[in-house]
Amino acid sequence: MAKQDSRRGTVKWGRALASIAGATLVLSGIPGRAAIAAETDWSNIAGPSRGFSAIAKVTVGGNTFEVVRGTDNGVWFRYNGGDFRPLGAGHSQTVDEPAIVQLQDRIVVSHRGLDGQIYYSFLQSPSANMWTQWARVPGDAWSVSGPSMVAIGPDLYVDVVQQDEQMADIALRFDSNGNINSASSWTKPYRSPILLVGPPGVGKTSLAHSIGHAVTRPITRMSLSGQTEIRDYFVGTDKAVYVGARAGQISKGAQKVPGGGLCDSGVSAARLGYQDYTVGPGHPMYNQQLQTLLSCIGTDGLVWTNSSSDGGDTWHGWQHPSGTPAVSTSTPSISATQSSFQITIRWDGTKSAQYPDNTEVGKRVNP
Known part of the structure; x- marks a missing residue:
């Protein structure tokens, strides 16, 4: 990755988390937070490499795949x-x-x-760093934000904020070679509430992804149980973090995550439990799966977190992670395993000399 120093502008677009929880979930009697590994202090996780964004990561089969925007404005892996x-x-x-x-x-x-368009690439060989050539998502995205993606079965949904500050999304399906088999058009969400009724597996989640958002922000989806109730977290225009209602609470609309936290960045989120599939109530890992962590950069320029033990119905309160105050202007990235969270940020060396500017640092955080 390029190593020259250069500051990245503040990310203003709110990230959101769409979590899926069983409609029959009973909140009473849910145990407290599951025990996880001890919390660590911030440390350099990328050596001499520098980036203009936090490192985004997925873990599949015990292997980790990480991407970042380098200081040359290229994508690095x-x-x-x-x-x-x-x-x-x-x-x-x-x-x-x-x-x-x-x-x-x-x-x-x-x-x-x-050019404001969205491009994608598929991994072919991780050890050899072989990828398909960048290809453009069909249609005109005219995006003013980075994309957010969610995979639902064979379909990939991509969300952006367009030049008119309205959210738009597109659904893509690929063949085995990474070529697009079918694609919808870029579609703006409906503004009126819509109630979707039907048994599991009929496509309510996919349809709701396209039409169910009432905010003009991109989203990132996280599954809690594999059922069909959608829940979103997003940063509002007042800089507060909001959470969408559960099924049966539609009339209440989005509610502020309590604690008075205000964000100068988007909000990131993750859950514990199995990361490549979800389990339902009664499974030994179900309560672990409900452990949720949010993070953003506050108006003080420091990392803030908030956690929940019940999938986002109640919260433990906004706080700075323990240890050294962490400074950044970019949206944090959260990754999770079955039992622990890790937050990564791009260090703001103009506010703290603990690390050089644009150093990629991370820490394990307890929910």
């Missing part, structure tokens, strides 16, 4: 903690953090190009 290397050929320049997701048995990365 590393596998299992090795060296960062440039990702893909053509249209690799970006002005936002790239997104990475597991789509069935493949890894896909996307980013916003300098």
